[in-house]
Amino acid sequence: MAMLKKERAAIVLERLNTLYPDPPIPLDHTDEFTLLVAVLLSAQCTDKKVNEITPELFSVAGTPSKMRELGEEGILEIIRPLGLSKQKAKALAKLSGMLIDLHKGQVPSTFEELEALPGVGHKTASVVMSQAFGFPAFPVDTHIHRLAQRWGLSSGKSVVQTERDLKSLFPESSWNKLHLQIIFYGREFCTARGCDGRVCELCRELYPNRRKPVTWIKP
Template identity: 80%
Template structure:
């Protein structure tokens, strides 16, 4: 099966499983989405969703977050990984939004990636999920599955993103990246499937016997 054929089959199977995939991070608007995505680095979405209700009650806007300050932010988010750096970034990010963007989340990759703690993946999530701009954020689930499904060499997340964008129609990116994440969590997990167990892996590679050693980003 050619790579393009695999991609088309994957898109169809995922559309059948997840026709309308929800955004896994709880949020109310662009700012709270940005905060939630920043907090999700090296942390599960489930854990972030346990922490953010208290944080958003106290500081659901850049102005309130900036006023809350780094130490009080840390008190709320301390159960999360990298909490000290995240608290520092949230305080600085909020100040920058107020100073440079009139308290609004900017709608460009360049401006988002200039914010403290915001890398390309976080910017891609915000651009796609908050503003509907086609993007293909690559997390560990997508990176892993792209290798198992033979869609990318998996040398790094940048290469994986480039390869996936070439294989799938631009209009499908925002929905598809969520569909792949949900499938990776539910069926093709890091330990539960090695490229030979889940339904999609077996359909794509029915004669595969050896496990796929995926390269972590």
């Protein structure tokens, strides 16, 4: 008899708490502003690549005022190795000015204000809200979107649906840590190419009788 979705969710939570009891934030940062910048830069880039670039950027532009002073061209010169660098440089220059003009140089702590900033979508805002301010949020990146489908926790029709489904399955108190735990598991064991829903230990535990690969619906 197949497990219920709630039963699968309980197993996922238990196994990931054992594997990653205290998952670190993968993007290097020192405060709310540097976290916001790092998350914005991580779009279509690996965290590893972002962490290679940000030390130089933060050494000269670690505050909104210094970032605005550096300007779009100066920012671009440093972040050029990253994907979408021109768009990101433009967004960071405008974002820094808005933080100074509208928020007294501080990163705002509401979804509405964060998502009004250039280059900041719901996922970026969710990361900042959860990791900088401790607000319960469930940012959905490609790893989480993929694994939610493989583990039968969401239909995967959209990242919006995946976020809604995961929030309904897991206790709110677990969200901020769990989204990191799923990312680490997805990188280490249940990768896009290394597991098709039948390979990694957790996939096999949740679906011991699965015979066909899971078709991943990309966001």
